Amino acid sequence: MEVLKHIQIVRFEDGERIEREDVVILESRVNFYLNGEKIISTMCIPQNQEAHMVGFLLSEGVIEGIENVQSVEVSEDGLSVSMQAKINSNNLKNLYKEKTLVSGCGGGVTGNVENSVQVEFNTSPIKIKGEWVLSHVKRFYQESELYLQTGCVHKAMLLFCDDSSLVSEDIGRHNAIDKVCGMARMQGRDPNEGILIVSGRLSSEMVTKAVMHHIPIVISRTAPTFLGVQTAQKHGITLCGFARGKNMNLYTHTSRIC
Known part of the structure; x- marks a missing residue:
């Protein structure tokens, strides 16, 4: 589906009004159906919809592994995703019962409140060089295609x-994480063997997504919240913020980066 739209605007520049064409991103409501029942609607860019639903339900603990997904299909108009899967019914109930408005753009919700899903402490032995991390953070921003065209997206x-x-x-920055984690699982790749670089601030619900996908290291060029730091510390996540140029702050479990 085409996600870029061309529109006519008036730009005010150096005291002059200039008519010109601009590019904006397509925002759509996409409906998720699980085992024949609608479970939620999400405002997002209508691309990678299968991965989005897989990643979201793994983040919420509704499905406990990609092996529990029997099928996932996107409708012809791209606005509905239907999944057949073996699910954790209690965590699906949490999605409705404990629905919390998260702090990110896009107004997402989560049922995965503190202590509602138990996850093992992350003991990944991965170790990486700080210089290697920072070189990829630089590339991360240079190669953000939709952002460079529209200035209107987050990236993971x-x-x-x-x-x-x-x-x-x-x-939505939460959507971007769900999508990239869903991609990994659908391709048979283990997020526990990688690191997550995100464009947004490191709030608790962003870190919780990394916890749920067993990602050992999370990096952003922006700041964490105090609860984000606490969540990372509790679950064994290496949290890095303000990763810019040749510098970054390591907040938790710092021995993984040397």
Whole structure:
């Protein structure tokens, strides 16, 4: 589906009004259907919809592994995704019962409130060089196609130690993480073997998504919140913020980066 739209605007520049064409991103309501029942609607860029639904339900603990997904299909108009899967019914109930408006753009919701889903402490032995991380953070921003065209999206990248990566962009930073994690699972790749680079601030619900996908290292060029730091500390996540140029702040479990 085409996600860029061309419109006519008036630009005010150096005291003059200039008529010109501009490019804006397509924002759509996409409906998720699980085992024949509608479970939620999300405002997002209508691309990578299968991965989005897979990643979201893994983030919420509704499906406990990609092996539990029997099928996932997108409608012809791209606005509905239907999945057949073995599910955790209690965590699906949490999605409705404990629905919390998250702090990110796009107004997402989560049922995965603190202590509602139990996850093992992340003991990944991965170790990486700080210089290597920062070189990829620089590339992360230079190669953001939709952002460069519209200035209107967030980005998430799963980066692996062999320099391969998976990338997603969306109007919502939470959506971008769900999509890239869903891509990894659908391709048989383990997020526990990679690091997550994101464009947004590191709030608690952003870190919780990394916890749920067993990602050991999370990096952003912006700041964490105090609860984000606490969540990372509790679950064994290495949290890095203000990764810019030759510098970054390491907040938790710092021995993974040297």
